[in-house]
Each structure stands twice: as C-alpha cells, then as structure tokens.
Amino acid sequence: MSLLSVEGLGIAFGGVRAVHDVGLTVAPGEIVSIIGPNGAGKTTLFNMISGVYLPGAGRVRLDGEDVTGMAPHLLARRGLSRTFQNLQIFPAMSVLENAATGFHLRESGALMADLLALPGARRRSAGALAGARDLLARVGLDRAADREAGELSYGALKRLEIARALATAPRLLLLDEPAAGCNAVETEEIDRLIAGMAQSGIAILLVEHDMKLVMRISTHIVVLDHGEKIAEGDPATVSRNPDVIAAYLGAPVAEPEAAHADG
Amino acid sequence: MRPSAKWTQLLILFLLIALLPLFFPSGYYFRVGALIFVNGLAVIGIVILTGYAGQISLGHAGFAGIGAYASALAPGHLGLHPLLAVVLGALVSAAVAWLVGRPILRLKGYYLAVASLGFGILVAMVLGNERALTGGPDGMAVPDPGLRDLLKDLGLKLTGGEFWYWCCGLCLLIGAWAALNLQASPTGRALRALHGSEVAARTVGIDVARLKLQAFTISAVYASVAGSLLAMQNRFITPDVAGFMHSIEMVTMAVLGGVGSVIGAIFGAVILTLLPQVLTVFADYEQMVLGAVMILVMIFLPEGLIPSLARKLRGRGE
Amino acid sequence: MDALMQFVFSGVTVGAVYALVALGFTIIYNASDVVNFAQGEFVMLGGMITVFAHLAGLPLPLAALGAILATAALGVALNRLAIEPARGAPVVSVIIITIGASILIRGAAQLIFDKQLHGLPAFSGDDPIRVMGATILPQSLWVIGGALAVFVGLWAFFTRTLTGKAVLATSNNRTAAQLVGINTGWVMTLAFGLSAAIGALAGVLVTPITLVSYDVGVGLALKGFAAAMLGGMGNPKGALAGGILLGLFEALTAGYVSSHYKEAVAFIVILGVLFAMPQGLFGRAGTERV
Incomplete structure (x- = not known):
C-alpha cells in the first residue's frame, strides 16, 4: 500500500504549463527519485506535493487522505516533511x-x-x-x-x-537535491544517510542530479521533461530508455538546476 | 541561547536597577529611572514581536494607550482597584491585539508597518475625540493605586519617585525574565524560525499565522502594562501616549539598542529616555539629534548598539 | 446638492495634494522599493522655503522655484547620505532611517524657520468662482491643475523616455539593470530629486489655501501613503486616483458624518484596502516564490 499517491498533478504559471498530468506513488521504505533536465518541473512538483503551491489540477493523497493544497504545517502534522533545493535554514x-x-x-x-x-x-x-x-x-x-x-x-x-526534517518524525520525506554542492566524501555520507532512513521505514521522494547516487539508491525512478512524465521504472530500465537518453542529450546531467522554482 | 546567558542578562539588569540610585544626585532621578524602566518594558514587547518573530509594528503605542486609559477610567467607572485596572487593560489589549492581528499579520514589511500604524493612530484618535469619557486632547487625571500608603503602613516610607522607581524596576525585571524564558523555549525557537524562513518553519509543522498572532498579543500586553504604569506614576494621561511618535519611539529604542536582544533593547530605552534629559539645555536641537542618531545607528551599527559592540569585542577576543 | 458639490470641490482640492505626495512616494518606491516616510517633509519644505524667500523680498515665482530646487537637492542628499549606505538592510531599518530623516528635517526647519503658521498670497486672487451652485477658489484650480500636470508629465516620462524606462528597469531588477548598462546610482539620484521636487511643488501650491508650518509633514506623508496604497503601490495612475478618492472620502466624512473623525478616514481606508485588496485599485498581485 503506497503512502503517497499523486494523480494527474499539474500547474501553470501565467499560461505556461510548468507541470502537467504527473502521477507517482511512494511506499514506506521506498526511495523514489525524480530526474529530468533543468527546468523539467521537479522542484515545482515538490512544491505542489508539500503544499507550497496550490496545484491547478490533480490530487495528492497521503495515506489515503486527500491532502491536495493543504497547508505545509498541517502536512507536517500528517508526517510529510521536506528539504529545499535553495537552502531554507534559520541563519x-x-x-x-x-x-x-x-x-x-x-x-x-x-x-x-x-x-x-x-x-x-x-x-x-x-x-x-x-x-x-x-x-x-x-x-x-x-x-x-x-x-x-x-x-x-x-x-x-x-x-x-x-x-x-528528520526531527519531525516524518513518514514521507521529500529531499530536493540533498547532494548538491557536496564533495565525493560528503555525497557518500548522504547516500548512506538516505538509505538508512529508507530502511527505518520512511518513504523517500528524491530530486537529485547526481546520477550515480540516484542509480545506486533508488527503488523507482520517474523521469520528467518539460513538465511531463516521459518514463518511469527501476534504475536499470530507465537508464536504457531511449526517450530518457534523448531528453538528457545536450543537457549535462550533473549540473545543478539554475533557477529556483524553475517551472 | 545558553541558560547562563539568560541569567547573565538578568543579573546585569538587576545590578543596574539596584545600584543606580547610589549615584542619583537628587530625588528627581528616581522619576527618570522609573520612566526608563517603563519604556524598557514596552520595548521588550517589541523585541518579542520584531526581534524574535520578525514582524513590524508602528502602532504599539495604541496598546500603551489602552493600558493607560484602563488605569485612568476603570477605577472611577467600574469601581475596580487600580491594580485590577492594569490587568483589565492588559486583557483588553490582548483581545484587541488578537482581533486586529488576525488580518494585519497576513501582511509583510511596509504593508504591515503601515497597517499597524493606522491601527495605533485610530486608537489615539478615539481617545482624543471621545471627550465625554477621556477629556479629549487635554487628557485626564489617573487615580493613585494606593500601594505607597500600603507600604507606609508596613513601616516602609518611600517618596513617590522612589516608590515608582522600585515598582517599575521590578516589573521590568519580571518582563525581561519572561522574554528571556520565551526566547529559549520551544515557542521562542518557533518564532525565531519563522523570522528566518516562513516556508521552512511551515514544513516543520509551525503554524506561522498562529505564532505571529501570539507574539503580537504578548507584545501588546507588554505595551499595555507599560502604559498603565506610566499613567499611574504621572497621575495624568493624554492621548499622546497612543500617538504615532510614541510608537516610533518604542521601535527606535528597540532597534537602536539591538532588537534581537532583551538587554540591548533596554539599553536603547536608557539612551533615548536620557537623551531629552541631557539635551534640555539644547531643547531646540533635541529633534535633530534624535533624527540623526536614528539614521547613524541604522547605517553604522545595523544590528543595534549592544549586539554590534558585543560582536566587535568577541572579534577582538579571538 | 449645493452642499454636496461644495464637499466635492474641497475634497478634490485636498485630494490633489494627497495625489502629489502619493506620486512622490511612487517614484521612490518604483526606483528603490523604499517607502520614504520623509515624503511629507518635502511638502513642508516647499511651502516654508517659499514663504521665507518671499518674505526676504524674492518675487513669488522665483521663491517657489528656489524652494523646489533646494528641496530636490535635499532629496538627493537624503538618498546619498542615508538611503544608499543602508542598501540591503532589513525593512525595519529603512523605516527607522526615513522616519529619522523626517524628524531631523522637521527639527531643522523648526530651528531655521520658526514654529508659526505661514501663508502665501493666492496666485490668481481670492475671488471664488461659482460653479454648479457651489464655489471654488482659483488656488484650488492651481492645485488640481498641478497634480494633473505632474501626473501627465510622469506618465510621459515613464512610458516615452529612455530615462524613465531605466527607472522602471532598476526597480524590476537592479542587477539586471546594471548589466544592461543602466547607471542605477544616477537613477536613484533622479528618483529622489524628482520626488522631492514634486513634494515641494505640492507645498508651494497648497500653502495659500491650508497654510504651512514646520510640523505639517507627518500628516501629509501618512495621507499620501494611504492614497498610494489605495491606488496600488508603485502605480502613478493609482497614486492620482487614490489621492483624489481619499480627499473625497475625507471631505464627505467631514460633511456628513463627523468632522472629528475626518482624520480617521485615511487610516480606515488603509486598513480596509489592506484587508480586502492588498494590491490596491490598480496594483497587480504578485506570487510569492520559493
């Protein structure tokens, strides 16, 4: 039984479709990664799931309850927490x-x-x-x-x-590029950390540009391009998918996403 | 904040209050001291609202006005003991803050500043216009709480100045203690968190709207009690207590001393309360000096005097 | 009916002054995102300097011109000495700075000039003009005309000239504006100078009707801000409409409700606008992004 289930989620900014009709599920202990070139809509998808943006279409369900557009602090109470691509700490x-x-x-x-x-x-x-x-x-x-x-x-x-985020005792954790800006040693630590969290039963939804990390720890991968889901499956399947390879051609895989809320 | 930091700040404050009278050349200075403590108390409220929670209010004198006029009106009209009038004022201020805060705390930055400013001016206007009740712009007398007589019966003879000095000093200590408790508490952390990043605060489950409202309400109570104390010691009150300039003074004191630090903000109250006293000889220049001080401190010591100085000292120590 | 027309005339006259103050706010806000609480002092200075220069023997037009130029210079100095050095500071610091500037200017005016009320002779005489059963002073027409002229001038400046567009670009994105070669420092100078000059002009125009003293600035700044907010911050059209509307509200409140609470109108308007439509009449709602 999946903990998070997203159906037909979409949003438009000023008439531009940033994310369109994306669905995915995450079960406890699973690590589901969302990958895609810059501007594919990954962070926007995160912002909709975590209640920061109000989705224009679709449903978000947490443990069966419809939580679409629910305020983030109420989601936290239901066991959803997240980290941010552009850091949001209390300096x-x-x-x-x-x-x-x-x-x-x-x-x-x-x-x-x-x-x-x-x-x-x-x-x-x-x-x-x-x-x-x-x-x-x-x-x-x-x-x-x-x-x-x-x-x-x-x-x-x-x-x-x-x-x-862990301190909130989450059941579902959204990690937005946790390894960005980390050196090889730090990346390995984060790798272990994420795997450990999943083992303890937390459902993890991950956006990450470090493909080695993604391929190593993901149980399931969803590929976005231009706001739409173009492929999904286990790491081996996805990495052989011709659409995925095409989408990534010309887009250096390891470069961090440039703009925040990149649409 | 480490627990030791809290007790250090309280100790400094206690010593200040206890030892200052040793240097007073005349009884008049007890009056000045009491005024400093009253201002300090109001300013602690600003520290909670602005320093902790990051919200601006240019209308807090409105709550001081509510407190002051509660002290002036409640004993005569409702037959309340003056001390209960202080409590009533605080309760009314809290209720008003709760009601007004709900809509205006959705606003940010300049909009919040101006909305709160509008609220404060409306309070001052009502106090100035309802002559039948408040005596209008000319002000009204405030009944004495009679505590001094009570002390006299117990064998402790104090002049009016001395009595209010110690009374306001005690209130300031209690106020500072509560504010420092709050800072280190889970609620205080949540307030400072939403100051740092509202989005992140929400994702750890902090109900941002509710916490802002709590901070606004607490700070209103501080301002209200300060207003009541001011009214009772002056035995007279005018609508100016709720006026725009009084709101500005509160915020300026806090920001001048260091809005993130209780002891710093109190220090700001000390400076700005003393400034007119020192400048009596140059009364004509008072406004110019005040304006210049406000500008210079914000440019050169943006964190406020005390935190900026502390940072410099620490930098030298390392 | 005649009474209503009379209220409308006085409301539009006062509203035109608010509109001028609001336009001054708008220019600085557009260029720098700063809300200048010292805006009202520019109006006061415009009036006071003209009065004293006129008393000293200068002909009125020359005195007015001198007052406007001097105030513009002060606006530029304010930006250079107090606003620019605090760039990037939190909003509360900038608020304290501009309020500090307002207190400083007021204190200086009280010293240099005096604490009395002063007037100026009306530009075109004091004979009221009869219109639709009510009367209007010729000086009111000067005030209203001044507000309209400034509005048209600003509209042309922002939409038709390269410099005006540079000001708008600077407000949109300072770094990007610098990258495309806009001298943003000069844009700020221009904005503060222009804004102060417009404030001073308002002071010159309105002093024959309402008189001026060193402490009229705070009230005007708050009213002007209310007007700008009512119209939508940063929008010249909004500033004009907001000013006139606020003046009308005040005059009608004084006429039909209570002259005591006339002064409260601006603040009730502020609170009402902020709760009901924070973007004002002509403003655009922004989306907060993460």
Missing part, C-alpha cells in the same frame, strides 16, 4: 536550535508555560535539544552544534536541513 539561530525546531510538533506546549519557564516547558525544551543533538550526530554535524547556522558550508547546511 540567525544555532545549528542545534535549527535542528530542534523540527521537534516543534512534539515538544511545543502552552505559551504561558514557556513564558514562565515552568518545569514542563523546560523539560520539553531540553527534550527537543537532546533529540536535536542525536540527529546532528546522525548527519555528522554534532561538532558544529553551537555555531551560528549562517556560518556553515553549503554541504553542511544540506545535512542540517535533513536533520531538521
């Missing part, structure tokens, strides 16, 4: 605090208790910080915990976003 907060925000749903309580530092509030806060510390260790950032997040390198911030 003025420490790395530890960034990760701790991910515990918001589980560790936040009455406002009055927080203002008065009642024992319950202090316990919740300490719980979130301890949990955040564990997650930072898991993504290899424990030593940077007390630094201001704005000071970290690009690759480290990508991992911080993953730690923060």
Whole structure:
C-alpha cells in the first residue's frame, strides 16, 4: 500500500504549463527519485506535493487522505516533511536550535508555560535539544552544534536541513537535491544517510542530479521533461530508455538546476 | 541561547536597577529611572514581536494607550482597584491585539508597518475625540493605586519617585525574565524560525499565522502594562501616549539598542529616555539629534548598539 | 446638492495634494522599493522655503522655484547620505532611517524657520468662482491643475523616455539593470530629486489655501501613503486616483458624518484596502516564490 499517491498533478504559471498530468506513488521504505533536465518541473512538483503551491489540477493523497493544497504545517502534522533545493535554514539561530525546531510538533506546549519557564516547558525544551543533538550526530554535524547556522558550508547546511526534517518524525520525506554542492566524501555520507532512513521505514521522494547516487539508491525512478512524465521504472530500465537518453542529450546531467522554482 | 546567558542578562539588569540610585544626585532621578524602566518594558514587547518573530509594528503605542486609559477610567467607572485596572487593560489589549492581528499579520514589511500604524493612530484618535469619557486632547487625571500608603503602613516610607522607581524596576525585571524564558523555549525557537524562513518553519509543522498572532498579543500586553504604569506614576494621561511618535519611539529604542536582544533593547530605552534629559539645555536641537542618531545607528551599527559592540569585542577576543 | 458639490470641490482640492505626495512616494518606491516616510517633509519644505524667500523680498515665482530646487537637492542628499549606505538592510531599518530623516528635517526647519503658521498670497486672487451652485477658489484650480500636470508629465516620462524606462528597469531588477548598462546610482539620484521636487511643488501650491508650518509633514506623508496604497503601490495612475478618492472620502466624512473623525478616514481606508485588496485599485498581485 503506497503512502503517497499523486494523480494527474499539474500547474501553470501565467499560461505556461510548468507541470502537467504527473502521477507517482511512494511506499514506506521506498526511495523514489525524480530526474529530468533543468527546468523539467521537479522542484515545482515538490512544491505542489508539500503544499507550497496550490496545484491547478490533480490530487495528492497521503495515506489515503486527500491532502491536495493543504497547508505545509498541517502536512507536517500528517508526517510529510521536506528539504529545499535553495537552502531554507534559520541563519540567525544555532545549528542545534535549527535542528530542534523540527521537534516543534512534539515538544511545543502552552505559551504561558514557556513564558514562565515552568518545569514542563523546560523539560520539553531540553527534550527537543537532546533529540536535536542525536540527529546532528546522525548527519555528522554534532561538532558544529553551537555555531551560528549562517556560518556553515553549503554541504553542511544540506545535512542540517535533513536533520531538521528528520526531527519531525516524518513518514514521507521529500529531499530536493540533498547532494548538491557536496564533495565525493560528503555525497557518500548522504547516500548512506538516505538509505538508512529508507530502511527505518520512511518513504523517500528524491530530486537529485547526481546520477550515480540516484542509480545506486533508488527503488523507482520517474523521469520528467518539460513538465511531463516521459518514463518511469527501476534504475536499470530507465537508464536504457531511449526517450530518457534523448531528453538528457545536450543537457549535462550533473549540473545543478539554475533557477529556483524553475517551472 | 545558553541558560547562563539568560541569567547573565538578568543579573546585569538587576545590578543596574539596584545600584543606580547610589549615584542619583537628587530625588528627581528616581522619576527618570522609573520612566526608563517603563519604556524598557514596552520595548521588550517589541523585541518579542520584531526581534524574535520578525514582524513590524508602528502602532504599539495604541496598546500603551489602552493600558493607560484602563488605569485612568476603570477605577472611577467600574469601581475596580487600580491594580485590577492594569490587568483589565492588559486583557483588553490582548483581545484587541488578537482581533486586529488576525488580518494585519497576513501582511509583510511596509504593508504591515503601515497597517499597524493606522491601527495605533485610530486608537489615539478615539481617545482624543471621545471627550465625554477621556477629556479629549487635554487628557485626564489617573487615580493613585494606593500601594505607597500600603507600604507606609508596613513601616516602609518611600517618596513617590522612589516608590515608582522600585515598582517599575521590578516589573521590568519580571518582563525581561519572561522574554528571556520565551526566547529559549520551544515557542521562542518557533518564532525565531519563522523570522528566518516562513516556508521552512511551515514544513516543520509551525503554524506561522498562529505564532505571529501570539507574539503580537504578548507584545501588546507588554505595551499595555507599560502604559498603565506610566499613567499611574504621572497621575495624568493624554492621548499622546497612543500617538504615532510614541510608537516610533518604542521601535527606535528597540532597534537602536539591538532588537534581537532583551538587554540591548533596554539599553536603547536608557539612551533615548536620557537623551531629552541631557539635551534640555539644547531643547531646540533635541529633534535633530534624535533624527540623526536614528539614521547613524541604522547605517553604522545595523544590528543595534549592544549586539554590534558585543560582536566587535568577541572579534577582538579571538 | 449645493452642499454636496461644495464637499466635492474641497475634497478634490485636498485630494490633489494627497495625489502629489502619493506620486512622490511612487517614484521612490518604483526606483528603490523604499517607502520614504520623509515624503511629507518635502511638502513642508516647499511651502516654508517659499514663504521665507518671499518674505526676504524674492518675487513669488522665483521663491517657489528656489524652494523646489533646494528641496530636490535635499532629496538627493537624503538618498546619498542615508538611503544608499543602508542598501540591503532589513525593512525595519529603512523605516527607522526615513522616519529619522523626517524628524531631523522637521527639527531643522523648526530651528531655521520658526514654529508659526505661514501663508502665501493666492496666485490668481481670492475671488471664488461659482460653479454648479457651489464655489471654488482659483488656488484650488492651481492645485488640481498641478497634480494633473505632474501626473501627465510622469506618465510621459515613464512610458516615452529612455530615462524613465531605466527607472522602471532598476526597480524590476537592479542587477539586471546594471548589466544592461543602466547607471542605477544616477537613477536613484533622479528618483529622489524628482520626488522631492514634486513634494515641494505640492507645498508651494497648497500653502495659500491650508497654510504651512514646520510640523505639517507627518500628516501629509501618512495621507499620501494611504492614497498610494489605495491606488496600488508603485502605480502613478493609482497614486492620482487614490489621492483624489481619499480627499473625497475625507471631505464627505467631514460633511456628513463627523468632522472629528475626518482624520480617521485615511487610516480606515488603509486598513480596509489592506484587508480586502492588498494590491490596491490598480496594483497587480504578485506570487510569492520559493
């Protein structure tokens, strides 16, 4: 039984069809990757699934419930979290605090208790910080915990976003180019991290340009071009598909997507 | 924020309040001190709203006005004890903030600034126009809360200036303590998170609209209590307490000292409250100096005096 | 009916002043995304400098011209000394800076000139003109004509001249504008100078009717901002329509509801517009992107 199921999803910006009639499913423990040349609509698809954009057509179902266009914070409550292609961290907060925000749903309580530092509030806060510390260790950032997040390198911030997303205890995690800007060693770490998350039963939807990474860890691949699904299947099938090869000709595979919300 | 940082800030504040009177050449300075603390209290509200949550308000004097006029009106018209009038003012301010905040906090940047400004001016206008109730632009008298007499009965004799100095100092300490608690709490983290990136805050489950409203409401309560304290110690109040310039002063104090830091913002209140006192000789230049200070600090110390200085000191230490 | 016409005339006159202030806002906002809270001080300076230059013996047209030029220079200086150095600062900092500038200018005006109310002789006499059962002052026609002339001039400038298009390009994307060779620093200078000059012109035109003193700026800035917002920020057509509409609302409120709450109209309009249609009458809604 799939956790996420997307049917006929589409959106247009100013008359231009950015994504059209895309469907896919992700089951717990699966890693489904979305690939395609720059401007194929991958990030736009992510933004629709995660409630940032309101889809113009189609349905998004999470565990059978219709969640199309639902606000992101309500989706988070239902177990959907994500990372961003163009980083969205909280630069003025420490790395530890960034990760701790991910515990918001589980560790936040009455406002009055927080203002008065009642024992319950202090316990919740300490719980979130301890949990955040564990997650930072898991993504290899424990030593940077007390630094201001704005000071970290690009690759480290990508991992911080993953730690923060994990803190929400997601059932479905959308990762938008987690390996962008990472060197070979870091990419391998991220590779292991994603595989580990999938093993723990999290359903993972991945956008990534590093084809080696994608081919290695994906259980299923969906190929987008000009906003439409042109192929899908397991890594071996997709990599032999002539349409996919044609779509990629002339488009260097490893180059990061240029514009945000590229349509 | 580390727990030690919270207690350091509170200790600095406590020492400031406790030791300052040793240097007062005359009783008049207790009045000035009390005024500083009242302003400091209002400014802490701005720290929560602007420093933590990143939202702008140019209308917070409206809430100070509600607090001040609650203190002035409730004892006579409703027969409430002046202290309960402060609580009533805070509750009314919170309710108004909740209602007004819902629509206007959807706005961002300049639009939010101007919408809040409009709200503040409307409050000032109502206070100025409803002469039958408020005495109009000429203002009205405020009943004494009678706490000083209570202390006298207990054997503690204080002048009016001394009494309000210690009373406002205590309120400021409590206000700072609560704000620092909030900063380190899950709610505080969520507020600072939505300041950093609303989209990312949403994806970790933060109900951005609700949290902004909470910050707006809390900061309104701070402004309201500050307004009540101001009214009670002056024994007289005019609609200017809710006016545009008072709102601007609050924000300027906070931004001048450092809007992200409780102790910094209080320091901003110290400077801007003292400025007119220092410049009494040059009263004609007061406005020019104020304007110039606002511009220069924003250009050269954009984070505010205290955080910018702290950063410089830290840089030298490393 | 006669009363209504009378309210309409006074509303349109005041509205024309608001429209001029709003047009000033619009120019700076278009070039730099800055909302200049010192805009009202330009109007005050236009009036005050003209008054004092006239008192000093200069003929009125020359005094007015001098006031407009001096105020334009001040606008340029404001940009150079206070706005440019804080480029990239958060909105709250820029708000504090322009409010600081407004307080500074007001304080200086109070020192250099005085705290009294001043007037100027009307340009074409004080004999009211009878129209449709109501009367209108010739000076009102000057104010309305001035607003229309400035609007037409700006419209032509932004749509017909290369420089005007450069200003719009700079507002759209500063970096891209620089890349295609637009001197964005000069565009900013132009925008602040022009905006200040228009504000000063409004001050010159309206002083014979409403008088001027050092502290009229704040109120005008807020009204002008309300007008700009009502029309849609950044749109000259919106600034004109928003100004006239706001003036009409005020005059009709004073006439039919309560003169006490006349001043509240602008702020009720601001709040109403922001809640109901944040893009204003002529503005365009933007999509937030991630």
